Amino acid sequence: MKIKIFLIFLLLCLLSSLFLKETRAQSSLKSPNYEITLPNLNMVSGNADSPGYKMGVTGGQTAPGLYSSTGYKIKAGFQYIHSIIPFSFQIDSLALDFGILTPQVLTNEKTLTLTVNSGSAGGYQILARENDNLKSTALSEIPDTSCDLGDTCDYQVNAGTWTQNTTYGFGYNMAGTDVPTEFSGGKFKRFANAANIPTENPTKVMGLTPAEGHEAGKNKIATMTLRINIDNIQAAGVYQNILSFTALPTY
């Protein structure tokens, strides 16, 4: 009898834990961003008519000749986009823990999901860069990958294959919505590295412009797969670095 009660209790605990997780997931999907935002444009502000859209707002002056008296003109947002869905960017993890790395395998991988709402942006780009190579406290390094010998890669436009377990380093692949075409076929690149000399500019990992077919919308999702492969003589230690992701609209 006691065992039964105990089992029921445990089962209830388990179920409540499961529902708790469900609630967390809901909270991460909250805020569809339909709330009205009304930037104060120097006394030009007001009520939006619909919960999702409004016309472009122009403040300062609209009629010719008034510039001399007001001294300014302001336009907020893109003239041809009537959405006020804020430009937003989300990644699903604060840090990626690779755990204990197994040498000479291609399975030391972690994924990161990037989500963009580009409703009010004419186009956008997500840029990525690492602050340095993966480094241990003893200053040992895991260098960035240059991909397989026959199909090398860099941090800019060239992606390469990474199918050999003797190809070492740290790199990433992108898949999903609005990702650069060079990643197709499961190809990899290395991150732009801020510590390299000359300093490498962040690289586009996601995003489209109107010229590339961007359509304003919500929940554009791409997945970044990060991979580390080390050889047998890699020094033991805790290796870390910082990845910066920058979301920028077009102009």
Place this chain on the structure above:
Amino acid sequence: MKKIKLKIFFVFFIFSLLYLLFPNKIEAQSLGLSLYPPLLEVMIKPGKTITQVYQLNNQGENDLVITSKILVFEPADELGNVRIKTDASLAMSDWFSFQNTDLNLGDNFVLKIGQEQQVVLKIKVPENALEDDYYLTLLFESLPELTLNQGNTQNKIQIGANLLLTVSETGEPPRKAEIAEFKIKNAWFKIGSWQFIDSFVNPLIILRVKNIGRSLFKPMGTINVSGWTGGKYLLELLPENILTNSLRQSQCFSTDQNQPSPCQLETNWKNKFLIGPYQVKVTFGLDKISEDYQQTLHFFAFPFTLIVTLLFIILVFYLIKKYSRFKDNLDKSV
């Protein structure tokens, strides 16, 4: 004794299950920021001051420590992407500040989960400011949390809004454009000034406009396609900013889809099949619809693929016929 063992087993089993269900807490926490408006265009006289409200929202599952900065950007390509110049010092840094009573530009502040922070950006242009264009990005950045004894990559996010600032005394800064390229992209070949396309292909028009003036502008106008039969097709140019000393590939605007679109004739019953000579004329003004700038090109549409296919079929039939005659003759001779 058996019951105790069973209990221990179940407790162990449940704990193992719970451990597997809940992954590493740090890994599970998302980072998210939203910002509005994404673009601000300001034309201002020297000596004037304006303010603009930005709304920053923490949409992640973690309280964030945020910092802010204003950086110079330059066009990264012809498509409207920006390249932030992190190494360039901001000569006019004292023009910008936050009007918030509890927050200064560059200060760290905490943005809790779901919290929205209104940031009032104040732009004060000094009397002696040079009349010019200034292209900047207001950037908000989350500071990474340090974790010890974990082999990992830590992530931080930044979100930016672009600011196009034109300082002008008159409100009419000198604007000048140049049509760098105007052509049909998917033409088969070109003879002289004529481009030849297949009748079943929708002509894709490429227009690249260069800003050779001293202030940004938006080209506003149309591309007119007219045929020898009198049929006319109109494409509306997308009013996108072209910054000084830069080129931009112009796009069109589809009023049907209410979206930017390539400058391409859409297929419908009227223009699905193009044949004969056509004229394409682009006309636009700078920040106003006019014909200040114009250029014309010609193309000739012909059903090349249809003719080639028909010729191939005829050739195949001819060869089959010839082969059967040859086979008949061979049979007769045997």
